[in-house]
Amino acid sequence: MAEQGAGAEVSALARGLAVLKVVGDAAGPLSNRELADATGIPKPTVSRLAATLVASGYLRQASDTERFSLGPALLDMSNRYLRHFDLRGVARPYLSELAEFAGASVHLGVRDELDMLIIDSLRPRSAMISSRIDVGSRMSIATSAAGRAYLAALPPAEQADLLDQVRIASGENWPALEPRVMAGLEEHARLGYCSSFGEWHPHIHALGFSLRGPRGERYACSCGGPAYLLPRETLVARIAPKLLETAQRISADIGTVPAD
Numbered sequence: 004m005a006e007q008g009a010g011a012e013v014s015a016l017a018r019g020l021a022v023l024k025v026v027g028d029a030a031g032p033l034s035n036r037e038l039a040d041a042t043g044i045p046k047p048t049v050s051r052l053a054a055t056l057v058a059s060g061y062l063r064q065a066s067d068t069e070r071f072s073l074g075p076a077l078l079d080m081s082n083r084y085l086r087h088f089d090l091r092g093v094a095r096p097y098l099s100e101l102a103e104f105a106g107a108s109v110h111l112g113v114r115d116e117l118d119m120l121i122i123d124s125l126r127p128r129s130a131m132i133s134s135r136i137d138v139g140s141r142m143s144i145a146t147s148a149a150g151r152a153y154l155a156a157l158p159p160a161e162q163a164d165l166l167d168q169v170r171i172a173s174g175e176n177w178p179a180l181e182p183r184v185m186a187g188l189e190e191h192a193r194l195g196y197c198s199s200f201g202e203w204h205p206h207i208h209a210l211g212f213s214l215r216g217p218r219g220e221r222y223a224c225s226c227g228g229p230a231y232l233l234p235r236e237t238l239v240a241r242i243a244p245k246l247l248e249t250a251q252r253i254s255a256d257i258g259t260v261p262a263d
Contacts, residue, residue, distance in 0.1 A: 026071055056071075105233075105241075117168060124136060155213065
């Protein structure tokens, strides 16, 4: 019986997390019925889960309705999570300098499944167009410059495992995607950075580089923006040298070697 109880608790936790994810991905507050439809969880169970999450602050219920949005406890948890990334504080001045030099947005990310999750985002003061990529946004590992740089910097066994996961998730798109992913690995080995010219987003050009934190944790950065403002030639000839210098300066400051 104890084992059954433990299993039920894990199932309840998984369902609660599924509810939070659906609410977080939604464009606006959701009702119990909408949550049940989106998660496949029975509506009575959704109602109990939502009530529990509201009581603990992870969901917020709109006044006089049964519609839910994310609650303040998640923000507190996110802030605690980000405080563990001490590399952000060290890297930020260098990344800000890179953003100003390039006139482009710079993003710092960590891996979350098959995406890079943005944990810091910097924009130049001179930017006329503001990037929509902010903390909490995601970039595909397979198509973004930061994701490819992260992949390229992994040890061979970890890289092979992640490539296999990308292949399975890509399904019938993998034959078209594979040559570009492999070209990114070769580019990183040859130049020290990865590029994405309209692959992650058709109107975005970017360069990416990898970093290793003081405890061996891995990160990736991207520097990019609208393709018409940052043509390939400008990124490669003018911004790439500054990008590599930035990676070296951050690594020297935290006492590590650049990720490879």
